Amino acid sequence: xxxxxxxxxxxxxxxxxxxxxxxxxxxxxxxxxxxxxxxxxxxxxxxxxxxxxxxxxxxxxxxxxxxxxxxxxxxxxxxxxxxxxxxxxxxxxxxxxxxxxxxxxxxxxxxxxxxxxxxxxxxxxxxxxxxxxxxxxxxxxxxxxxxxxxxxxxxxxxxxxxxxxxxxxxxxxxxxxxxxxxxxxxxxxxxxxxxxxxxxxxxxxxxxxxxxxxxxxxxxxxxxxxxxxxxxxxxxxxxxxxxxxxxxxxxxxxxxxxxxxxxxxxxxxxxxxxxxxxxxxxxxxxxxxxxxxxxxxxxxxxxxxxxxxxxxxxxxxxxxxxxxxxxxxxxxxxxxxxxxxxxxxxxxxxxxxxxxxxxxxxxxxxxxxxxxxxxxxxxxxxxxxxxxxxxxxxxxxxxxxxxxxxxxxxxxxxxxxxxxxxxxxxxxxxxxxxxxxxxxxxxxxxxxxxxxxxxxxxxxxxxxxxxxxxxxxxxxxxxxxxxxxxxxxxxxxx
Numbered sequence: 001x002x003x004x005x006x007x008x009x010x011x012x013x014x015x016x017x018x019x020x021x022x023x024x025x026x027x028x029x030x031x032x033x034x035x036x037x038x039x040x041x042x043x044x045x046x047x048x049x050x051x052x053x054x055x056x057x058x059x060x061x062x063x064x065x066x067x068x069x070x071x072x073x074x075x076x077x078x079x080x081x082x083x084x085x086x087x088x089x090x091x092x093x094x095x096x097x098x099x100x101x102x103x104x105x106x107x108x109x110x111x112x113x114x115x116x117x118x119x120x121x122x123x124x125x126x127x128x129x130x131x132x133x134x135x136x137x138x139x140x141x142x143x144x145x146x147x148x149x150x151x152x153x154x155x156x157x158x159x160x161x162x163x164x165x166x167x168x169x170x171x172x173x174x175x176x177x178x179x180x181x182x183x184x185x186x187x188x189x190x191x192x193x194x195x196x197x198x199x200x201x202x203x204x205x206x207x208x209x210x211x212x213x214x215x216x217x218x219x220x221x222x223x224x225x226x227x228x229x230x231x232x233x234x235x236x237x238x239x240x241x242x243x244x245x246x247x248x249x250x251x252x253x254x255x256x257x258x259x260x261x262x263x264x265x266x267x268x269x270x271x272x273x274x275x276x277x278x279x280x281x282x283x284x285x286x287x288x289x290x291x292x293x294x295x296x297x298x299x300x301x302x303x304x305x306x307x308x309x310x311x312x313x314x315x316x317x318x319x320x321x322x323x324x325x326x327x328x329x330x331x332x333x334x335x336x337x338x339x340x341x342x343x344x345x346x347x348x349x350x351x352x353x354x355x356x357x358x359x360x361x362x363x364x365x366x367x368x369x370x371x372x373x374x375x376x377x378x379x380x381x382x383x384x385x386x387x388x389x390x391x392x393x394x395x396x397x398x399x400x401x402x403x404x405x406x407x408x409x410x411x412x413x414x415x416x417x418x419x420x421x422x423x424x425x426x427x428x429x430x431x432x433x434x435x436x437x438x439x440x441x442x443x444x445x446x447x448x449x450x451x452x453x454x455x456x457x458x459x460x461x462x463x464x465x466x467x468x469x470x471x472x473x474x475x476x477x478x479x480x481x482x483x484x485x486x487x488x489x490x491x492x493x494x
Contacts, residue, residue, distance in 0.1 A: 011064075015106075015107045015109075017107075020107060023067065024103075026067060026068050026071075027067065027071050029068070030067070030068050030069075030071035030072040030075060031071060031072075031075045032075075033072050033075070034071065034072040034073065034074065034075025034076035034077075034078075035075050035076070035080065037072070037076050038075070038076045038077075038078075038080070038439070039439070040083065040085065040439040040440055041079060041080050041083035041085045041086035041439070041440070041441060041442050042078075042079040042080070042086065042436065042439055042442055043076055043077050043439055044437065044438055044439030044440075045437060045439070046433075046436065046437040050077055053073065053076075053077065054073075054077075057069065057070060057073045079091075079442055080093075081093040081463065081464065082464060084464060084467040084468070084471035084472070084474075084475065085440060085441040085442065085471070085474075085475050085478070086441075086442040087441075087442065087443065087444070087460040087461055087462055087463075087464075087467075087472075087475065088442040088443055088444035088445075088459065088460075088461060089442075089444060089461055090248065090275075090276055090302075090305040090306075090461055090463070091305075091461075091463070092304060092305060092306070092307070092308050092309075092463040092464075093308065093463070093464050094304075094308055094309055094310040095308045095309070095366060097365060097366055097369055097370075098308065098309045098310055098362040098363070098365065098366050099310055099362075101361055101362035101365040101366070102310045102361075102362045104361065105121075105357060105358045105359070105361050105362065108358075110357075110358045111355050111356060111357075112125060112147075112347050112351075112356040112357075112358060113334055113347075113348055113353075113354045113355055113356060114334040114335060114346065114348070115335075115339075115344045115345055115346060116344070118358060121358035121360070121361065122345060122347060123345075124358070124360055124361060124364055125146075125147060125347065125358065125360040126345070126347070127364070128147075128360040128363060128364050128367075129143070129144065129145040129146070129315070129317065129360075130143070131367070132145070132301065132315055132317060133145060133317055135281050135372070136278075136281065136293055136294060136296075136299050136301075136317060137293060137294025138294060138317065138319050139319075142319070142320050142321055142322075143317060143318065143319055143320070143321065144317075144318050144320075144321035144323075144324060144350065145315060145316050145317035145318060145350070146315075146316050146347065146350040146351045147312075147313070147314065147315060147356070147359040147360050148300075148312070148314035148315065148316050148351075149312040149314055150275065150302050150304065150311070150312055150314035151191060151193060151273060151275030151300050151302050151314060152191075152193040152196070152197075153314060153316070153352065154273075154275070154300035154301075154302075154314050154315070154316040155191065155193045155194055155197050155242070155271070155273055155300055156193070156196075156197040156200060156201075156352070157298070157316050157352060158240070158242075158269075158271035158273075158297075158298040158299075158300065158316065159184060159194070159197045159198065159201060159239075159240055159242075159271065160197075160201060160326070160327075160352075161269070161297075161298060161318065161323050161324065161326065161327075162184075162239050162240035162268070162269035162271060162297070162298070163182060163201055163203070163239055163240075164325070164326035165269060165297075165323055165326075166182075166237070166239040166240070166267065166268065166269055167180065167182065167237075167239065171326075175202050176202070180237065181207075181234075181235055181236045181237060182203055182207055182236070182237050182238075182239045183207050183208075183209055183231045183236040183237065183238055183239065184198055184203070184207055184208045184209070184238075184239060184240045184241075184242060185208075185209050185211055185224060185227055185228060185231070185238060185240070185241045185242065185268070186208055186209075186210060186211065186241075186242035186244075187210065187211045187212075187213045187217070187218075187219035187220075187224075187242075187243075187244060187247075187254060188210045188211065188212060188213050188449045189213045189217035189218075189219070189244065189247045189248075189249065189250075189252065189449065190210075190242055190244050190247075190273065191244065191248060191273055191275070194208055194242050194273075195208050209227050209230075209231060209236075211223045211224045211227050213252075213449060215402075215403060216250055216252045216403045216404075216406070217247045217249060217250045217252040217449075218247075218252045218253065218254055218255065219243065219244070219254040219255065219259070221255045221258035221259065221262070224241070224258070224259065224262055225262055228241075228262060228265075228266050228268075232266070238263075238266045238267070238268040239268055239269060240263075240268055240269045240270070240271055241259055241262060241263040241268050241269070241270050241271070242271050242272075242273060243255075243256055243259040243270065243271070243272050243273070243296075244272075244273045244274075244277075245272050245273065245274035245276075245277035245278065245280075245289075245290050245293060246273075246274060246275065246276030246277025246278070246279075246280070246306075246406075246407055247276070248276065248446075249409070249411060249446045249457075249459060250402070250403060250406060250409055250411055251276060251277065251405065251406040251407035251408065251409040252406055253277055253280075253289045253290060253406065255292075256272065256290065256291065256292030256293055256295065256296075257291070257292040257295070259292075260292055260295035260296070269297045269298070270295065270296045270297050270298075271296065271297065271298045271299070271300070272293050272296040272298070272299045272300070273300045274290065274293060274299055274300060274301055275300050275301065275302035275305060275314070276302065276305050276306060276407065277289065277290060277306075277407060278290075278299070278300075278301035278302065278303075278306065278307075278315075279303075279305065279306025279307055279379050279407070280306070280379065280407060281293075282306075282307075282372050282375045282376040282378075282379050283376040283379040283380050283383070284376060285376075285380055285383070286379060286380070286383060286407065289406070289407075294319075296319065297318065297319055297320075297323065298316065298317060298318045298319070298323070299316075299317045300314070300315070300316055301314070301315040301316075301317070302314045302315070303315065303363055305463070306379060306382075306407070306408070306463065307363070307366075307375065308366070308375075308378065308463075308465075309362055309363055309366065310362065312357075312359055313359055313362065313363055324349055324350060327349050327350070327351075327352075328349040329348060329349055331348065334346065334348055334354075335348050377465075378465040379408075379465075381465040381466075382407075382408040382462050382463055382464070382465050383405070383407060383408055385408070385462045385465075385467055385468070385469065385472065386405035386407070386408045386409065386410050386460075386462050387404075387405055388469040388472070389405075389410045389460060389462065389469065389472040389473075389476070390404060390405050390410050390412075392469065392472065392473050392476055393410065393412045393476065396476060396480065398414060398415060398416045398417075398480060398483070399412055399413070399414060399415065399476065399479070399480070400412060400413050400415040402448075402457055408461065408462045408463060409459060409460065409461050409462070410459070410460045410462065411446065411457050411458070411459050412457065412458055412459075412460075413428050413456065413457045413458055414427055414428050414431060414458070414479060414480065414483035416483065416484075416487060419487075420453075421452070421453035421454030422453045422454075424453075424454060424456070425453050425454060425455070425456040427483055427486055427487055428445070428456045428457070428458055428483070429445065429456055430486040431479060431482040431483040431485075431486050432444075432445050432458060432482075434482045434485065434486055435478060435479070435482050438482075440478055441475055441478050441479070443458050443459070443460065443475070443479060444458065444459030444460065444461055445457070445458060445459065446459050458479065460472065460475070
């Protein structure tokens with residue numbers, strides 16, 4: 001197959017190879033120019049200058065050079081996860097291979113709401129789901145799943161299926177009948193999307209009972225047992241236990257076997273949010289951290305975190321395909337029954353969405369090129385970098401490590417001698433903003449569970465496998481210097 005004769009690169013031309021080639025060269029040129037102009041991990045100056053530049057960039061209309069000009073501005077104004085000093089969030093630098101694969105999807109634009117819009121992509125996603133189910137430890141034959149926008153959507157799906165599976169016929173067209181009081185158990189370090197999902201499902205955020213976590217932010221299994229007992233005594237019905245495999249702040253993995261045993265004891269669904277920690281399954285060294293994940297009823301994975309894929313690359317898996325029963329829908333214009341009987345498969349009942357990109361493709365290309373072992377090398381590199389960075393924190397007199405790294409996150413704070421809890425919070429919050437305004441570094445911030453001052457911490461989420469300990473030592477030196485400047489001036493730099 002060929003792209004046919006060359007077409008002029010006019011604005012309304014369709015995405016054919018001959019038209020795309022010069023436009024892609026233009027985009028890459030603009031990215032290089034914008035990145036060079038930025039000169040660091042993010043643009044300096046803070047929100048004000050970026051807002052001004054945004055208004056200026058959008059002030060030109062009917063501009064034949066809009067692609068070049070706006071792409072250059074986007075590159076300038078983007079926090080660059082490939083820069084070693086950009087280490088705040090679960091925001092990975094994507095592999096060039098995956099970006100190129102994603103371009104193919106954008107150009108071809110298959111939609112997975114029906115087979116006749118995406119014949120190849122339907123089969124490819126089905127194959128990927130089977131492979132990932134096996135990676136998690138599920139039997140691929142009865143397992144099922146779908147590509148999602150990320151952990152938030154996957155967690156919503158897990159709790160939706162939990163509600164419907166546990167309560168069964170009690171969930172009617174008018175919702176839950178009076179007297180039914182479902183409850184979800186999740187640790188105090190679980191992702192905020194658990195509460196959001198409870199609200200969206202009509203259960204209310206108060207339906208989520210939070211379970212105490214330890215210093216490393218691992219769920220306490222004794223506290224989980226106590227909360228389950230208390231819920232039953234209060235007339236509540238446990239429908240789900242959410243265990244986190246890789247908390248956002250510390251990368252901690254909840255005790256999965258005790259969570260599975262307690263969920264089974266109380267007839268609750270076990271959902272494991274492994275949006276971050278699922279990447280450990282790629283590493284022989286780290287995979288044992290997730291021992292017990294195969295006992296889950298559903299699992300969330302995000303390969304745009306610890307898998308180096310362009311967003312979005314979320315995955316939702318269930319151990320048994322029949323769990324999807326409440327999502328089954330028949331639309332005559334998408335999946336008529338006679339088409340399915342004739343052998344035309346449909347993925348419509350696997351997703352909360354109708355139109356869906358073929359996001360499985362970039363991950364399949366990556367897996368077929370690098371394999372689990374090749375990706376595991378990248379996971380191990382980030383883990384080793386986290387261990388080395390934690391040691392650098394330990395060796396710095398004015399830095400305090402919160403806990404040893406589990407995956408690739410280092411939690412710490414600037415702690416000069418003589419500073420009290422309130423001042424420490426002010427200094428750490430202020431130095432982070434000072435670094436952002438300078439454009440020199442993107443450092444994360446979090447707050448430990450509890451009340452009162454002294455809970456603010458800084459966070460490095462190290463997802464660049466090509467960064468080195470020298471890079472993170474330079475980043476820590478920038479933290480120390482910014483902290484000293486903020487302290488000397490009695491406030492943040494302006």
